[in-house]
Amino acid sequence: DAGITQSPRHKVTETGTPVTLRCHQTENHRYMYWYRQDPGHGLRLIHYSYGVKDTDKGEVSDGYSVSRSKTEDFLLTLESATSSQTSVYFCAISEGVQETQYFGPGTRLLVL
Amino acid sequence: GENVEQHPSTLSVQEGDSAVIKCTYSDSASNYFPWYKQELGKGPQLIIDIRSNVGEKKDQRIAVTLNKTAKHFSLHITETQPEDSAVYFCAASITGNQFYFGTGTSLTVIP
Numbered sequence: 001d002a003g004i005t006q007s008p009r010h011k012v013t014e015t016g017t018p019v020t021l022r023c024h025q026t027e028n029h030r031y032m033y034w035y036r037q038d039p040g041h042g043l044r045l046i047h048y049s050y051g052v053k054d055t056d057k058g059e060v061s062d063g064y065s066v067s068r069s070k071t072e073d074f075l076l077t078l079e080s081a082t083s084s085q086t087s088v089y090f091c092a093i094s095e096g097v098q099e100t101q102y103f104g105p106g107t108r109l110l111v112l
Numbered sequence: 113g114e115n116v117e118q119h120p121s122t123l124s125v126q127e128g129d130s131a132v133i134k135c136t137y138s139d140s141a142s143n144y145f146p147w148y149k150q151e152l153g154k155g156p157q158l159i160i161d162i163r164s165n166v167g168e169k170k171d172q173r174i175a176v177t178l179n180k181t182a183k184h185f186s187l188h189i190t191e192t193q194p195e196d197s198a199v200y201f202c203a204a205s206i207t208g209n210q211f212y213f214g215t216g217t218s219l220t221v222i223p
Contacts, residue, residue: 031209042118042201042213043156050209058210059113090155098144098163098205103155 003027004104006091012110019078021107023091025071032074033092033101034058034066036085043090049074081111114139116204118214125192126222133217135202136184142204145185147176150199150216159200160187192221 003026013019023032034046035058045058047066055066063085065077078085091104115138125131135145143164148156162169162176162185169176173192178185189196202214 033209040215042116042215043203043211044213045211048209056209059212092155094209097207097209100158100161101146101211103148103157105153105155 004091004093004102006089006104006107008107009105010108012112013081014112015082016080019081019109019111021076021089021091021109023074023076023104025074025093027093027102028071029093029095029102030071031094031096031099032068033094034064034074034076035090035092035103036060036087037090037106038087046076046089081109083111085109086111113210114142114204114206114212116202116212116214118202118217120217121215122218122220124220124222127192127194129192131187131189131192131196131219131221133187133200133202133219134184135186135204135214136182137204137212138183139204139206140180140183141206142183143207144205145176145178146203146205146211147187148201148203148213150201152198156201189219192219194221194223197221 033048035043044060049055049068089107092101094101118135146161150156175188
């Protein structure tokens with residue numbers, strides 16, 4: 001497996017609280033992504049990064065923000081969690097545009 | 113944005129038979145089509161991909177075909193084995209790093 005870790009792996013939180021998920025890579029890949037996976041929707045892109053401090057929105061970015069201060073770390077923040085953000089979140093990395101994406105093990109988030 | 117539809121949502125085959133999963137896409141500008149396999153409790157893993165300048169690609173028991181005119185692409189798995197049981201996702205990319213995924217096909221190979 002590519003060197004990708006996600007933390008935490010499981011989290012339960014309450015509506016209205018802030019939540020930060022972390023993705024860490026040891027592959028030195030330039031591109032990093034955050035997806036959410038929900039039944040009936042497959043995977044949907046939230047945000048992605050094409051370099052340190054360079055990020056862009058994906059298909060479902062509302063309610064989420066990201067930051068990338070180092071090549072190896074990509075953080076996803078839910079400023080005020082809602083029940084609709086209950087999902088499994090996957091981080092992915094790739095060396096280049098339209099190159100193979102390697103996915104992390106996922107974070108299961110439950111917002112009560 | 114792009115819309116990717118995937119069928120069937122579930123598929124059961126006998127071991128040794130072939131399995132075919134089909135995806136259609138809406139934006140003719142899409143030019144990269146990866147397929148992912150996801151096992152229970154794990155992240156998706158790329159199994160094969162195809163670019164718009166190629167009509168077919170094969171890797172051992174797995175093949176992908178692309179029909180740009182009809183805007184559909186298919187995954188073919190031959191001589192299926194129990195370890196092929198998983199959820200398979202197709203995806204389409206127009207350019208850059210925006211990938212649009214299908215809703216997944218749960219494949220069960222019956223020994």
